[in-house]
Every structure is written in structure tokens, then in C-alpha cells.
Amino acid sequence: MAVGxxxxxxxxxxxxxxxxxxxxxxxTPGRKDLVVMEIAPGSATAGVFTLNQFCAAPVQICKSHMxxxxxSYLVVNTGNANAGTGKEGYQDALDVCQxxxxxAGVELAQVLPYSxxxxxxxxxxxxxxxxxxxxxxALTADGWLAAxxxxxxxxxxxxxxxxxxxxxxxxxxxxxISKGAGMIKPNMATMLAYVATDAKxxxxxxxxxxxxxxxxxxxxxxxxxxxxxxxxxxLVATGAGNVEVTEADAVLFEQFNTVLDKxxxxxxxxxxxxxxxxxxxxxxxxxxxxxxxxxxxTAYAVAHSPLVKTALFASDPNWGRILAAVGYAGVENLxxxxxxxxxxxxxxVANGGRADSYTEEAGQAVMSEEDITIRxxxxxxxxxxxxxxxxxxxxxxxxxxxxxx
Amino acid sequence: MAVGxxxxxxxxxxxxxxxxxxxxxxxTPGRKDLVVMEIAPGSATAGVFTLNQFCAAPVQICKSHMxxxxxSYLVVNTGNANAGTGKEGYQDALDVCQxxxxxAGVELAQVLPYSxxxxxxxxxxxxxxxxxxxxxxALTADGWLAAxxxxxxxxxxxxxxxxxxxxxxxxxxxxxISKGAGMIKPNMATMLAYVATDAKxxxxxxxxxxxxxxxxxxxxxxxxxxxxxxxxxxLVATGAGNVEVTEADAVLFEQFNTVLDKxxxxxxxxxxxxxxxxxxxxxxxxxxxxxxxxxxxTAYAVAHSPLVKTALFASDPNWGRILAAVGYAGVENLxxxxxxxxxxxxxxVANGGRADSYTEEAGQAVMSEEDITIRxxxxxxxxxxxxxxxxxxxxxxxxxxxxxx
Numbered sequence: 001m002a003v004g005x006x007x008x009x010x011x012x013x014x015x016x017x018x019x020x021x022x023x024x025x026x027x028t029p030g031r032k033d034l035v036v037m038e039i040a041p042g043s044a045t046a047g048v049f050t051l052n053q054f055c056a057a058p059v060q061i062c063k064s065h066m067x068x069x070x071x072s073y074l075v076v077n078t079g080n081a082n083a084g085t086g087k088e089g090y091q092d093a094l095d096v097c098q099x100x101x102x103x104a105g106v107e108l109a110q111v112l113p114y115s116x117x118x119x120x121x122x123x124x125x126x127x128x129x130x131x132x133x134x135x136x137x138a139l140t141a142d143g144w145l146a147a148x149x150x151x152x153x154x155x156x157x158x159x160x161x162x163x164x165x166x167x168x169x170x171x172x173x174x175x176x177i178s179k180g181a182g183m184i185k186p187n188m189a190t191m192l193a194y195v196a197t198d199a200k201x202x203x204x205x206x207x208x209x210x211x212x213x214x215x216x217x218x219x220x221x222x223x224x225x226x227x228x229x230x231x232x233x234x235l236v237a238t239g240a241g242n243v244e245v246t247e248a249d250a251v252l253f254e255q256f257n258t259v260l261d262k263x264x265x266x267x268x269x270x271x272x273x274x275x276x277x278x279x280x281x282x283x284x285x286x287x288x289x290x291x292x293x294x295x296x297x298t299a300y301a302v303a304h305s306p307l308v309k310t311a312l313f314a315s316d317p318n319w320g321r322i323l324a325a326v327g328y329a330g331v332e333n334l335x336x337x338x339x340x341x342x343x344x345x346x347x348x349v350a351n352g353g354r355a356d357s358y359t360e361e362a363g364q365a366v367m368s369e370e371d372i373t374i375r376x377x378x379x380x381x382x383x384x385x386x387x388x389x390x391x392x393x394x395x396x397x398x399x400x401x402x403x404x405x
Numbered sequence: 406m407a408v409g410x411x412x413x414x415x416x417x418x419x420x421x422x423x424x425x426x427x428x429x430x431x432x433t434p435g436r437k438d439l440v441v442m443e444i445a446p447g448s449a450t451a452g453v454f455t456l457n458q459f460c461a462a463p464v465q466i467c468k469s470h471m472x473x474x475x476x477s478y479l480v481v482n483t484g485n486a487n488a489g490t491g492k493e494g495y496q497d498a499l500d501v502c503q504x505x506x507x508x509a510g511v512e513l514a515q516v517l518p519y520s521x522x523x524x525x526x527x528x529x530x531x532x533x534x535x536x537x538x539x540x541x542x543a544l545t546a547d548g549w550l551a552a553x554x555x556x557x558x559x560x561x562x563x564x565x566x567x568x569x570x571x572x573x574x575x576x577x578x579x580x581x582i583s584k585g586a587g588m589i590k591p592n593m594a595t596m597l598a599y600v601a602t603d604a605k606x607x608x609x610x611x612x613x614x615x616x617x618x619x620x621x622x623x624x625x626x627x628x629x630x631x632x633x634x635x636x637x638x639x640l641v642a643t644g645a646g647n648v649e650v651t652e653a654d655a656v657l658f659e660q661f662n663t664v665l666d667k668x669x670x671x672x673x674x675x676x677x678x679x680x681x682x683x684x685x686x687x688x689x690x691x692x693x694x695x696x697x698x699x700x701x702x703t704a705y706a707v708a709h710s711p712l713v714k715t716a717l718f719a720s721d722p723n724w725g726r727i728l729a730a731v732g733y734a735g736v737e738n739l740x741x742x743x744x745x746x747x748x749x750x751x752x753x754v755a756n757g758g759r760a761d762s763y764t765e766e767a768g769q770a771v772m773s774e775e776d777i778t779i780r781x782x783x784x785x786x787x788x789x790x791x792x793x794x795x796x797x798x799x800x801x802x803x804x805x806x807x808x809x810x
Contacts, residue, residue: 054728054732054741084758085759086756119725227729227732306801306805310801310805310806316806320525323459323489323634327458327632351491352459352489392802394806396802397715400716401721
């Protein structure tokens with residue numbers, strides 16, 4: 001189940017970036033489950049990773065390698081997360097990196113590994129290493145869609161986005177792919193995202209830009225509040241185009257960030273729309289908060305409330321549950337008489353209770369839509385935050401309970 | 406659905422405390438839904454209440470009345486929570502208190518109100534006020550079981566416990582009842598608990614004792630993390646027996662607290678065992694933590710993880726999900742190689758991954774039980790905390806999604 005059509009736009013190739021997808025048979029024989037991405041020399045690479053302290057071996061190696069060298073290759077397998085695998089798993093991930101380094105004639109630290117799939121099972125390194133030459137043979141600038149399919153686990157469809165904009169007569173391209181939200185997939189860890197641009201961007205600035213954008217996009221989506229051991233989001237700037245992005249050129253900097261945010265948000269929201277058992281795509285916006293922190297606290301309290309999520313699944317305008325979640329979000333000295341809550345354009349809560357103007361019919365009309373916005377106006381400041389989530393359906397429980405049975 | 410037999414012990418009457426249960430037809434005609442409790446003069450009453458800032462009208466009035474006077478009557482209705490009802494709801498709750506005060510010939514502030522049921526609908530005060538004389542007529546020291554049934558909403562069975570102990574030849578009695586956990590019931594707010602003892606205990610001390618005990622019992626159970634607008638837990642010491650509990654008599658003080666904790670824990674755990682759609686009763690114990698706070702953070706991360714809860718429902722020893730939840734609990738500088746996780750007596754995680762000794766069969770044997778203990782040994786201090794919860798079943802979603810449909 002997934003919300004919306006999931007139609008993909010044209011995926012523009014990014015100069016200086018090639019992708020090869022092949023089959024290693026990690027979990028399923030014949031499945032195209034190994035992706036190698038090749039980054040042209042002189043590129044900059046930035047990454048943000050899971051905050052889960054049980055972070056998987058590949059995540060640990062990514063962080064370490066990025067401090068030692070500029071990345072030349074990314075290698076991604078599905079079918080096995082190589083998480084909770086201890087020292088052996090760490091060595092396994094290094095072995096895969098070494099095979100890629102040997103094939104390409106680069107240093108070990110120039111290769112960054114990513115794994116997604118079942119936690120706690122040994123990575124079948126032999127099968128992966130055997131398939132590395134085929135992945136190299138498949139390398140092409142047009143490999144985005146194949147890779148979008150290749151990195152999925154139990155996603156029901158591929159996720160990709162692409163944008164171009166003109167700057168002083170030159171075209172700048174940003175293209176990216178993503179998969180699986182947080183731990184929405186049973187025993188299948190990992191949100192992965194890879195975005196590349198042909199703009200030239202200095203490495204430290206690129207990291208700052210990625211962190212800022214991820215915070216507004218990938219860090220604002222939630223399915224069930226579970227954070228995987230393998231989440232990684234990468235941004236590569238090849239510089240193979242004719243445009244350099246610097247903070248000094250404020251207009252271009254702003255324009256690039258806006259387009260980057262658009263690509264990142266599309267990739268992040270695609271993950272929510274394909275959330276486990278999702279039947280609704282829900283935007284929760286908290287406005288007029290005293291701080292960004294209290295806005296987020298409130299938004300996540302609503303987004304994670306099983307009672308709100310089951311009401312969303314039932315298309316039930318159960319405003320009492322939303323009100324209660326706002327009440328326990330932990331905002332200090334909340335004036336419950338001053339805040340307002342809206343379902344779409346319909347005011348459901350005002351003056352500490354159900355809004356006088358509210359009718360069940362009006363609430364029901366909003367709740368029957370696939371895309372629903374819950375807007376909470378705290379009326380105590382000027383900070384706003386938005387998060388995106390899904391409902392909690394019977395399918396969510398079935399998928400997660402039945403997976404290993 | 407509920408876990409365990411739910412057998413009730415003999416419910417000893419408490420001298421100085423009488424209970425009358427009758428039918429007011431708040432929501433369902435003929436349903437015994439109105440309970441009045443009468444507290445003998447000279448008693449002390451303590452209470453702890455929901456931290457939800459949208460706290461319902463009766464909760465606000467309870468707190469206010471307790472500051473003004475000693476309680477003589479508690480009046481509880483089911484079928485309507487009188488929450489999210491604004492100023493009108495506040496006046497409605499006062500009107501019910503006034504009717505009880507008039508009937509008894511006491512001051513308004515000597516009456517404390519409690520409501521549980523649907524949020525956001527007007528309290529039918531006329532029907533409740535009409536039934537008050539019948540509740541008074543029903544007052545009896547043997548009214549505990551009738552009241553345990555009377556305060557339920559969608560609970561599948563009544564919850565009550567009773568203990569007695571001897572002190573210097575005198576018998577001390579503690580008896581109590583409870584209902585519905587947090588917001589486990591769809592649109593049915595409220596955990597309510599009432600415990601009475603015939604010991605004499607000074608008011609300020611009683612409040613301290615209740616707060617301490619509630620923190621170890623009712624504040625350690627969780628179904629879905631939702632906190633209701635109406636939660637209330639009351640402790641009455643009538644002093645009608647021959648024993649006075651003071652801090653000066655350390656042996657008695659200790660003994661009383663131990664029995665109080667026992668009664669409170671039985672009432673709290675009974676709520677979890679009767680949680681919505683519950684098929685498992687789960688104890689999550691975090692040991693050797695650096696602080697009580699990080700122990701609780703870890704325990705609640707596991708207790709609230711939808712992935713852990715669905716695995717529990719499926720009786721699936723999915724240790725990767727427990728490990729991941731521990732990893733994102735927010736414990737700073739967690740040494741993942743140093744900690745251990747046990748399912749019952751079976752070590753599932755050690756040295757940063759699946760324990761070498763672990764077998765799927767051993768894990769499966771534990772997970773197939775109705776009562777399951779997850780023990781997480783952080784190995785970084787000497788603090789321990791325990792919380793209790795349920796699994797997340799298909800019935801949980803059905804009950805919460807279908808309720809208003």
C-alpha cells in the first residue's frame with residue numbers, strides 16, 4: 001500500500017557521476033541488489049548518518065573513510081544490513097570496500113559502504129565481491145532508475161527526483177534516489193538517500209548545506225519513531241558542470257539551496273508515502289510556537305500518537321485525541337485556552353475545547369482525503385515547524401508481526 | 406482480550422470508608438455508572454493527577470477543592486470524560502459536586518469529582534444529579550467490587566486488590582480499585598485508581614507516600630505512550646483503625662509503604678494486563694544504568710517501539726529491533742559493546758551484536774510465553790528501573806480505528 005501515484009520525473013544524468021547496478025544474490029538469487037556509484041576526481045562528498053548508537057558497521061566505516069580521503073566510490077547492497085554483527089561485520093564491510101578499491105585501483109578509504117536489509121545476519125561478502133566487476137561494467141550516467149530500484153528492500157516502488165535550474169546561461173542539475181523510511185520495514189533497517197549535482201562546491205560548505213537541508217527534510221519525516229541502525233544520506237558535488245556555488249554569491253547560494261531542499265523533500269516525502277501500510281500522507285504543522293524545540297515536540301507528539309494515527313487510518317475526525325496529544329507534548333505553561341487546532345481549513349479546537357463552529361461533517365470531509373494537514377497554532381511566539389507522517393493501519397501490524405513468521 | 410486470569414482477591418472493607426454504586430444512565434441506560442465514596446471525618450486524602458495540560462474539568466476542580474478543604478465525598482461517573490468541554494464543562498462538574506454536597510450536608514469543596522468516558526461531549530448533569538440520592542442509599546463498606554465494575558469503561562474486567570498486615574497485634578487494611586490505562590481506550594480517557602486504608606496518616610505525609618508509590622507503579626506502566634486528560638490516583642487514610650503511620654516509627658513506615666506499593670502495583674499491572682488488544686504482559690527492566698533517567702529513557706524507548714511491540718505480538722524473538730530501540734533511546738556515549746540484553750534468562754545481545762550463545766529456539770521459547778521479561782544491562786552504573794507494557798496487536802488497531810465507525 002502507498003499513498004499517491006508515485007510518478008517519477010525525468011531523471012537527468014549528473015556529469016561526473018556514474019552508477020552501475022547488478023545482481024549479487026545477497027538474499028534473493030537474481031535480484032539486482034548491488035549498486036556501485038562512481039564519483040569523478042575533484043568531487044566533494046558530504047554525508048549525514050543515523051544517530052542510533054548501535055550504528056551498523058558500514059556507517060562506522062563511512063564516517064572513518066570520509067575523514068581520511070575524498071570518496072571515489074559508493075557501494076550499496078540490499079538484503080542484509082550488516083548491523084548487530086560485531087567485529088566480524090566490520091571486517092566484512094572493509095572486505096567489500098577493498099574489492100571495489102582493487103577493481104578501480106584506488107585506496108581503501110576512497111570507498112564508502114552502505115548496507116540495508118535484515119539485521120544481525122552475516123554479510124555474504126563472497127557473493128558481493130564476486131559481483132563487483134559486473135557492477136563496474138554496468139556503470140553509466142543514466143543509471144539512476146536502475147539504482148533507485150536496486151537499493152529498495154520492501155519498498156513498494158522506487159523513489160527518485162531530479163531538478164535543473166539555469167544560472168547565467170548554465171544549467172545546474174540535481175538528481176537523487178532514496179529508499180525505506182527509518183525502521184518502517186520489518187527487520188529491514190535503513191533510510192538511504194543519494195543526491196548528486198554537477199555544481200562545484202567546496203567540501204566543508206557542502207557538508208553544511210547537506211546538514212541544513214537534511215534537518216528540514218529527512219529529519220522531519222517519521223513513520224513510527226523508530227530510528228534505524230543504518231540511515232545514511234549522501235550529497236555529492238562533482239564540479240563537472242560550469243557553475244560553482246559559494247556563500248559569496250548569495251543569489252546562487254540561495255537558489256541552489258532552494259532546489260536542493262526541493263529534491264531532498266521529494267525524496268523524503270516519497271518514503272513517507274510508501275510507509276508500511278500507509279493509507280494517508282499527513283502534514284503536521286505547528287505555528288506560533290515559543291521556540292523551534294517546542295514546535296517540534298508538539299508535532300512529534302501528534303505524529304507518534306498511536307491513537308491519532310489509528311484515527312487517521314479510520315478517517316475519523318477524532319479531535320479529542322489530537323487535543324490530548326498536544327496536551328502531553330511537554331510544552332511548559334501551555335495556555336490551552338489560547339491555542340487552536342485545524343484539520344485542513346476546519347478549526348476543530350479553540351478556547352480549550354471543541355470549536356463552536358466545528359461540525360462532524362466538515363471534519364469528516366477533511367479526514368476522508370488521502371493527504372491531510374493538521375495545523376496547530378500555539379499562539380505564544382513566532383516559530384514554526386512541520387513534520388510529515390503516515391497513519392497506523394492494520395497492515396502496519398500485519399507486515400511487522402507476520403514478517404518473520 | 407486480556408492477559409492472565411484476572412482473578413480478584415478478597416476485598417477487605419476499610420473502616421471509615423463506604424461506597425455506593427448506582428445507575429445514572431450517563432451513556433447507557435441501566436448501566437451502573439455512578440459511584441459515590443464517603444470518607445469519615447478526620448481522614449486524610451492525597452491525590453496525583455495527569456500531567457496532560459488539557460486536563461479535564463474534574464481534575465482541575467479536584468486540585469482546587471483539595472487545597473480548600475478535607476475531602477468527605479468522591480463522586481465518579483463513567484460514560485463521559487467531561488474533557489475538552491471548556492467553561493461549561495467546569496460548571497457541570499461543579500454542579501454535580503454541589504448535588505453531592507447538598508445531599509450530604511457538607512461544603513462544596515469537600516466533594517471531589519472524577520469523570521471517564523468520551524472526550525468533548527457535554528456531561529449529562531441532570532441524569533447524574535437525579536441519581537445521587539440512590540448512590541447515597543447504596544453506601545456500604547462492602548461496596549468495593551460493585552465500584553470496581555462501576556468505574557470501568559471499555560475495560561474487559563474489574564480491577565481491585567486488597568492487603569492486610571499485622572502491626573503490634575492490630576490489623577491494618579489497604580484496599581483499592583482501578584480502571585483503564587492512560588488513553589488505551591479509544592476516545593475513552595482515563596486511568597482512575599482509589600486506594601483506602603484504615604491507618605491514620607497525617608495529610609502531608611500521605612501525599613508524599615502516594616507520590617512516591619505512584620512513581621514506582623502507575624507511572625511505570627504504559628500501553629501506547631498516550632497520556633489521558635483525566636488520570637487520577639487517590640489515597641485515603643481514614644484513621645478509623647488503631648494504627649498510626651509516621652516517619653518516626655521507621656519499621657511500620659517501611660512496612661506500610663511496602664504493602665502500599667504492592668496494592669498500587671497490582672492495580673497498575675492489572676490495567677496493563679487488560680490493555681487494548683493485549684496478548685502479552687511485558688516487563689522491561691534496565692539495570693546498571695548511569696542514572697535513573699537514562700534507565701527510564703531506555704526502558705520507554707523499548708516499551709514504545711511499534712516494531713518491538715509488533716514482534717512481541719508475533720511472539721518473534723526479533724532481537725535486532727530491541728537492540729535498535731536501545732541504540733536510539735538517547736543515552737549519551739553508550740558503549741554498545743559493553744551492554745547485554747536478555748529475553749527472560751536468555752542472553753540475546755552481547756559484544757555489540759547477537760550473543761554467541763544465542764539460539765533462535767531459546768529466544769522463541771521465551772517469546773511464546775504470555776508474560777515476558779526483557780532485561781537490559783547497560784553496565785555503566787548502579788541504577789535500575791522497571792516499566793511494564795503490552796504488545797501491539799491487530800486488535801489494538803481495530804479497536805481504536807473502528808470505535809467511532
